[in-house]
Amino acid sequence: DGGITQSPKYLFRKEGQNVTLSCEQNLNHDAMYWYRQDPGQGLRLIYYSQIVNDFQKGDIAEGYSVSREKKESFPLTVTSAQKNPTAFYLCASNAIAGAKNIQYFGAGTRLSVL
Amino acid sequence: QQQVKQSPQSLIVQKGGISIINCAYENTAFDYFPWYQQFPGKGPALLIAIRPDVSEKKEGRFTISFNKSAKQFSLHIMDSQPGDSATYFCAARSSSNTGKLIFGQGTTLQVKP
Numbered sequence: 001d002g003g004i005t006q007s008p009k010y011l012f013r014k015e016g017q018n019v020t021l022s023c024e025q026n027l028n029h030d031a032m033y034w035y036r037q038d039p040g041q042g043l044r045l046i047y048y049s050q051i052v053n054d055f056q057k058g059d060i061a062e063g064y065s066v067s068r069e070k071k072e073s074f075p076l077t078v079t080s081a082q083k084n085p086t087a088f089y090l091c092a093s094n095a096i097a098g099a100k101n102i103q104y105f106g107a108g109t110r111l112s113v114l
Numbered sequence: 115q116q117q118v119k120q121s122p123q124s125l126i127v128q129k130g131g132i133s134i135i136n137c138a139y140e141n142t143a144f145d146y147f148p149w150y151q152q153f154p155g156k157g158p159a160l161l162i163a164i165r166p167d168v169s170e171k172k173e174g175r176f177t178i179s180f181n182k183s184a185k186q187f188s189l190h191i192m193d194s195q196p197g198d199s200a201t202y203f204c205a206a207r208s209s210s211n212t213g214k215l216i217f218g219q220g221t222t223l224q225v226k227p
Contacts, residue, residue, distance in 0.1 A: 040220070101146070104160075
């Protein structure tokens with residue numbers, strides 16, 4: 001099956017702990033994105049990457065970090081500096097070439113603080 | 115300039131009725147306007163999309179109306195069904211080179227049987 005796989009589905013973070021959310025895609029897409037979703041606030045962009053070994057901050061990058069060592073993988077680390085990490089995190093990807101650039105989303109990871 | 119404003123925040127419609135969700139934008143450089151549908155606990159999925167050189171696009175019960183001069187676009191769901199109950203997001207593409215999207219705040223639709 002082609003698509004975007006996010007894991008785990010649920011994640012709990014303790015005080016002062018860093019946690020990493022996984023995002024893998026087998027769509028051969030160039031660009032990948034991380035969004036945070038809070039009730040009533042839509043989708044806010046955390047980081048995005050258009051090519052391996054390169055990424056840019058989105059609107060709410062503070063307290064998060066990413067890497068893009070492989071085209072198919074774009075993990076997100078929620079660091080202890082993120083004081084309000086409880087949210088639904090969504091990973092997305094799209095092909096850069098072509099007119100449509102349709103973004104496809106994973107099923108999300110729900111992060112809660114213990 | 116980079117914002118997309120969506121309204122209403124929530125909407126309740128009777129089965130068989132018409133659901134209408136509106137979005138407005140400022141940046142005239144936006145070149146692609148998709149709508150996404152999201153069910154609870156799931157990721158958003160592309161529902162329908164339109165380009166600014168088209169005034170209307172219809173796919174089944176879903177229609178996008180686009181007013182370029184007013185910089186507004188809307189989603190109409192005809193004959194709304196309980197299965198349409200979901201959160202809907204409008205979006206605008208800021209660059210065809212990257213596919214980066216700017217999302218509206220979302221509308222939670224409830225269709226009552």
